[in-house]
Amino acid sequence: MAAATTLSIRCPHCDFRFKVERKFAGRVARCPQEECQGKLRIPMPAPESALALASEEEVAGLGNSEAPSPRAVSRGVTEERTSPIKQRRAVGLEQARRRVRAETKPAEARSAEAEFKSDDDADDFDLDARNATRRRARNQSQKDNGDVRRSKGRNKKEPSGWKLPGGIRRWQIAAVAGGILVAVLAIVFAPNGAGEPGGSEELSAAEPAPPDLFDTKLQPFLKAYCLDCHLGEEAQAGVDFSKWTGADAIVKGDREHWEKILAMIEIGAMPPPDADQPAGEARQEIVAYLEDKLYNLDCDLIDDPGRVTVRRLNRAEYNNTVHDLLGVTFQPAADFPSDDVGYGFDNMGDVLSLSPLLMEKYLDAAEQITADALPMVTPESLRKTFDVGSLRSNPEMRVGGEFFGVSSSGEVYLEYDAPFDGEYVVRIRAQAQQAGDELAKMQLRIDRRPVHVFDVQGQMKPGEYEHRVQLKAGRRQIAAAFINDFYVKDKADRNLFIGQFEVSAPVSPETAAHVAEFVSARPDKDRSVAEASRQVLRPFVERAFRRPTTDDELQPFVSIVEAVVKDGEPYDFAIRLAVQGVLVSPSFLFRIETDQKPDDPNAERAVTDFELASRLSYFLWSSMPDEELFKLAREGRLHDSAVLAAQVQRMLKSDKSRSIVDNFAEQWLNLRILDEVTPDPDVFPDFDKRLRDDMKRETLLLFGEVMREDRSILDFLDADFTFVNERLARHYGMPNVSGEEFQKVSLNAAQRAGVLTHASILTITSNPDRTSPVKRGKWILVNILGKEPPPPPPGVPELEETRKSAPDGTLREQLEQHRADPGCASCHTTMDALGFGFENFDAVGVWRDKDGKHPVDSSGELPSGEKFSGPIELVQILKQRKKQFSRSLAEKMLTYALGRGLSYYDRCAVDEILNRLSQNNYRFSEVVQGIVHSKPFQKRRGDGDRK
């Protein structure tokens, strides 16, 4: 069959059918349909030979062989390939072989449209051209894949690939990677149907990879423009191109470097202005190649859930977990050392370390926790007050008002029925008439034995004097005695006045009941210490370890109880020691998921239901699973998609989900930096700690509202309401808000909308004494649009230097002059324009029309050509960048949920989340659902790098 000269294409965006010349295969183009204009990639057509290559026998043979004979492959290829593909095939052979091998593994469903790299981000900034080649989302494809029939199930039955229904040939996705030459081309489109029927080929055959351009395109480019400075030992900025010898370095090996290299080349920061510059086209070509290598992933082939390192509970998680586990009422982790931050969050397994200092804190905390949650008491403890009327005295004394007046020696006492052995608090009201050279002394006596002496302070000043005493159960006499009488007739007289007594056991009846419930079994004649303690400890250990435990695991803790009881200590005490042991166990302190083959990166498995429960609860609650999650895990139902989805909704509605706000949102939006900012008090006298806390609160409340009401995440960007209290309202110049409580208010639509106009964000992106459009612009790039600009090239003059040359200009004029330097312009054009849009807000977020003597100019134009005047218009433009914003949020939240930095293969999971979001009105819960249902969240694999 002769090779067709045109290809029939169906646009994945609008279903428009058209034809293109074959030579454009592999390139990215825009859909010719006027209303659509969507970006798409022209698929590689498949020659006859591809069928042979991918046929069941061939593929199986290749796939099963550890080292397939190149000869066998090339024979298969040579025999059948057709000329236009010949060259390509030869070079791309190794890749083709790899790919085919990969296909023999049961893979998830592939779809015909995988070829089309539809670009949902056509609205990107120019800076964001890399998204142009983004992989089309998978769900969409299922809807569209009309003429190609494939399914997951079938795939599994036919590991070689798939059977083709008669007459329909398939084309293969086959990581088009590598074949892209130019990002956007002017393509001459043949109108649909105009081509000869026989001359046109339906795109449905397998296509091997085209040759990689690393050697043929990239290397010559580098040689011409880069190697002068970036070679060998002395390479500038340590970027030594000689260490990268093939495309694999870009895709996997040194991705991070290459992402930066791409950014530098793309925005024109490199080569530096004083060096030879590549022609625009050459630059574009390289940019397109790198983008393709870096971002155009075939998610069917790159199928990697990643590996999560065991995660130590961080401080927030520790506090929440001990609270949920034992009902602890204080925050034991308050004194723990800070958890180090990685990838922007403080819950990263790799970063969380455990120093001896922290271990010591864990031990102390375990003691405090048992003392707080499981005090050594029995029930029915109550506080009792005994007023003077119910007290007795010895010798008999008279009562004046609230007090017995004790003028010489004597005591006031009561009989108290202590309900149980334990530590009681006795509080006595007293005052003294002072005289002589010491304070009046009041002795506390229990059953006539002195236990403590108080110095009674002040001159006839009533005070409360409190002491803790151990009391045995039964009737006890508690007395207060005056023991240092002093009297010089007509000159000095020391007297003590003793008032009401209060006696309380240090725990509430509720706690006592809780303790009784916890210590559910005691040894008796029918039950050994071991049996009783096992009964008490098993449910506790299972909750603490967040999974079922074996007898073997339980035994050491039971042994503690046995040993301590044998030592002659009470059983209750022994149980508490065992509890402390559990609380400092690695299985409690770390979230551990164990594997059969822990060091085999290819050993992949679904997480167990219990592991899933923990992943869920620590993601959404920063705490351990609750009983409902445990129950579902025990029943093995949690991994069921519908059950899981319902649980996510339930968990998001729970109060505990505020942890996402406090831990995720606060870190995502860098709000913790607020704690460090110090606006110049001379310029901003009203800024104080309370206002700072209010600022943070406002933003967190907005996040909480979006989460709880399941609003669109885009509301972050342009919500027309916010939350303020009186102080913050005054700061904003809003009338009619009073009190400390925050309330929901409408915003002045001419001035504010969404989080970018919150004082919190505006303050953390300012300098102490002035605004910083650059910082604001950068913040938006990084946090809203997910673009980390490369660091400034060395030797860039800062604003202050420029200021010297234009001392009287506005900040804008100064910055513009600054940007005259082409080395800066590349990044700053975008960054500064974004930042200037918010110049109507001063360095603490107050609206202003003038900056000093100059009127504020908050207009601007983005490199994309969009113009705006003022923050509101800019916010609206930013809101159009839905995809970028969603991606940024989804990536950050996935990082937080997984507790590890994202790797290139995670892009596939993120793409699916985005797809889900865009189909569901960007509702907040879809991000969460998307994450929870994603492969990296539900699966794990052994440690190490996959080959």
Added chain:
Amino acid sequence: MTFHIHKMTEMPRRTMLKGVGALMGLPLLNAMLPENGLAAAGPEAAPLRMGFVFFPNGAIMPDWTPASEGTDYELSRTLKSLEPVKSEFNVISGLAQEQGYAHGDGPGDHARSAASFLTGAHPVKTAGANIRVGVSADQIAAEAIGKQTRLPSLEIGLERGRTAGNCDSGYSCAYSSTISWKTATTPMAKEINPRQVFERLFGEKDGTPEERAKKAKYRRSILDVVAGNAQKLSGQLGQTDKRKLDEYFTSVREIEQRIEQAQKSAELETPDFDIPHSTPGDLTEHMNLMYDLMILAFRTNSTRIITYMLANEGSNRSYPMAGVKSGHHQLSHHLGVEDKIADLQKIDEFTVKQFARFVTRMKETREGEGSLLDNSMIVLGSGLGDGNRHRHEDLPIILAGKGGSSIATGRHLRVPNKTPFNNLFLSMLHRVGANVAEFGDSTGELKQIDA
């Protein structure tokens, strides 16, 4: 002392201290310390102490470095406040910590400054995975002599590790907020709350000695059990996970040793030292309190090795008490602007002034025939010289104390440019009996300091 605390309940000592600390200034250490243990012993019994005090963002070196050298030199403007103890320390100029430089890793000099400062190693550039630098000099010393004291080493600081955002150009925050590394992968968390430091040093003294002994015994049995748990788990873990469990293991073992050590040695009387319940809001007070605790720890021989981070590297704290309102890091990139340089110099001067107070107190603390300072080696320094240009050479370094008569003090030593800072560490390590052959890029001991 009488305090008018109205609600006069019997409070645990530390609660009492809270009230006291709030009301009173700090007492003189000598007055408060029990004359026990080493303080009373002869000079031959006095062990050598080592301390490392780190400050971030470099210094204004023209104002730091004295103009002349040798013994007869004049203190520079920034070092002026050290005048009263001029005979007790050396200014060392010309040292470099080469591993602070990028060596191919691009930006991130602040993270590298702190990470390499005491380790002499080059940190792996990572935001999270594979954090790795090297064992720090203090921890090598702790490994060698740490068992002789209740705490092998003490790590203190004034700033919590940063918990927001990126710390420095793709480096995990662990690098910029830690100078002490127990292993190449385990940063030693620092304690910033003075009260917690105190309790760590002297423990809580609730209950009778018998009760405390009982508590120690049960704590050990708990540790036994959990160590077993860790060991069992380890077999089912991947290599990275194992490393994390190793940290756990090591920590457990260290605490076990400490308990053992405490049981062997005579019970230490708790010094009567007033200490606020919470971290002081005033930076000067906080800084000096920590210095005082260093003295207390050394003096009572609770530990011989202390690292003290005056701030995290890249810290942007302002120093209003020194008349500086802008952030330190922001200022440090002064680009030659006079006002900024002046502000930075004020911060340096403030830092040195508090250090001078500390050195003076060390000097005033008697030990045997001499002073505590005589038996110490205290380094004050930064991992950056010129902070503006991120130079990891010409570092501002002061070495105080005579190292048990092994160091000749009172000099400004100018060593050949880019002499490895690690040579100094090597000298110090050898003096405390940690016989390592080399440290980082060391080329041998820094002989210039020798007596």
